[in-house]
Amino acid sequence: MDLCVIDDHRVNLGVLKGVIGSVPGWEAEAFQDPAEALGRCARKVFDLVIVDYQMPGMNGIDVIRHLRADPRFEHVPIVMITADADRGLRIEAIRAGATDFLNKPVDPEELRVRAANLLALRRAQTALADRAVHLADEVAAATRRIAQREEEVIQRLARAIEYRDDQTGEHILRVARISGMVAGELGLPQQFCANIFLAAQLHDTGKIGLPDSILLKPGRLTDDEIQVMRLHTVMGGEVLRDGTSDLIRMAHDIALCHHERWDGRGYPHGRMQEDIPLSARIVSVADVLDALRTARPYKPAWDAEAARSEIEKLSGAAFDPACVAALMRIWPAVTALYPDTSLPKQENAA
Structure with missing residues (x-):
């Protein structure tokens, strides 16, 4: 699973990336610059995004809004890290599209557990989406077969008329x-x-x-x-x-x-x-x-x-x-x- 981690603090970023890298099957790309992270997200869809709230220029809520404006990230879980327990801030983040929160300083075990739960949901969503695409393809194929059979019946009936x-x-x-x-x-x-x-x-x-x-x-x-x-x-x-x-x-x-x-x-x-x-x-x-x-x-x-x-x-x-x-x-x-x-x-x- 591919994770995107965004935090302007180098040490915090290293810790987050290290915790994620300790879990088999998880790969993390880390960014100190939110704009650089969004540029990367424009080229790649991650399975989970973890973003700090307090960053210069563009805060975590701004990042979430940008991501949610991209249809590809409509269902990607996004976790915001904040030291601020202000209820209004969290409500604003939820309205912007935040899926979950982590408090600073981040507890490594809590990060692994929350990320694992969200990634499980992501896998289920992806499986459902793949299944929907598969079913749509099957329906389209069945529709084409029906149309071909209709066409064949029409041509044969037209041939019968021609014989008269x-x-x-x-x-x-x-x-x-x-x-x-x-x-x-x-x-x-x-x-x-x-x-x-x-x-x-x-x-x-x-x-x-x-x-x-x-x-x-x-x-x-x-x-x-x-x-x-x-x-x-x-x-x-x-x-x-x-x-x-x-x-x-x-x-x-x-x-x-x-x-x-x-x-x-x-x-x-x-x-x-x-x-x-x-x-x-x-x-x-x-x-x-x-x-x-x-x-x-x-x-x-x-x-x-x-x-x-x-x-x-x-x-x-x-x-x-x-x-x-x-x-x-x-x-x-x-x-x-x-x-x-x-x-x-x-x-x-x-």
């Missing part, structure tokens, strides 16, 4: 990437951006419940078929309902609400503006953009400028204006996700 529709796989990843980019441009927290990249991959989860005759139809849907197709939002919400993690709750909101519109004319529930979860508002823009920029059985792909014009036109109607503005600010990076093989605008795909 040959065109879905690349669409899922592009929507996820664009959603993450828009979230980042909006200045949302890093964890939100990471979550939306994963959760957006499940935006069409409900399509696993659609009949092949509708999902794989090589042409436009009838009005009745469109009503069945729209049920994929409700089915996706049911599949992901009652999640216990932020990630799954976000995936639920996206699956259920990514076809809601800013103006309240979307489906399945006609939500509008901020009543639509932010994650779903972001994915809504990304989803429609990808639908415009890629070929579908019922339409060719639009070129970048035509798609951009359409998204801007729908700002404040279908889409949250803030999400559209963020998308426009990162437009070059988003455009780079698509090969330049699209045709000029043919029809309104939104």
Whole structure:
């Protein structure tokens, strides 16, 4: 154990250091100058500090206050030596952070006993702190494992959705990437951006419940078929309902609400503006953009400028204006996700 002893009197300092050095396992560093001692404490955390009260320039209470101002010395025991039995002085020292007192002249045996008791407490505190760090590391590791498992489940479920529709796989990843980019441009927290990249991959989860005759139809849907197709939002919400993690709750909101519109004319529930979860508002823009920029059985792909014009036109109607503005600010990076093989605008795909 490392002890710091501070006393401006050379003889007293030698006695204190000698008593401490007589105990196996104790090492003492001695200082006559309080400022020099504090400088050393700035570089090293001792297990026990013993400081005299009466010193020129800076007394023992001043030293204690300086040490307690350092978070590293918050729990280090500090003993003040004084020949003054004044109660007010001791109260002031306790308020400053003194742990215990020794009277002058110091009794060597009393010093050894008091120091041993305080060092035992110090060892216990250190052990508890180490244990707390260890437990925190274990919790962090367990949290990482849970997150990795969640990510794996999401990727496997996204793969299952992809098997239902040959065109879905690349669409899922592009929507996820664009959603993450828009979230980042909006200045949302890093964890939100990471979550939306994963959760957006499940935006069409409900399509696993659609009949092949509708999902794989090589042409436009009838009005009745469109009503069945729209049920994929409700089915996706049911599949992901009652999640216990932020990630799954976000995936639920996206699956259920990514076809809601800013103006309240979307489906399945006609939500509008901020009543639509932010994650779903972001994915809504990304989803429609990808639908415009890629070929579908019922339409060719639009070129970048035509798609951009359409998204801007729908700002404040279908889409949250803030999400559209963020998308426009990162437009070059988003455009780079698509090969330049699209045709000029043919029809309104939104």
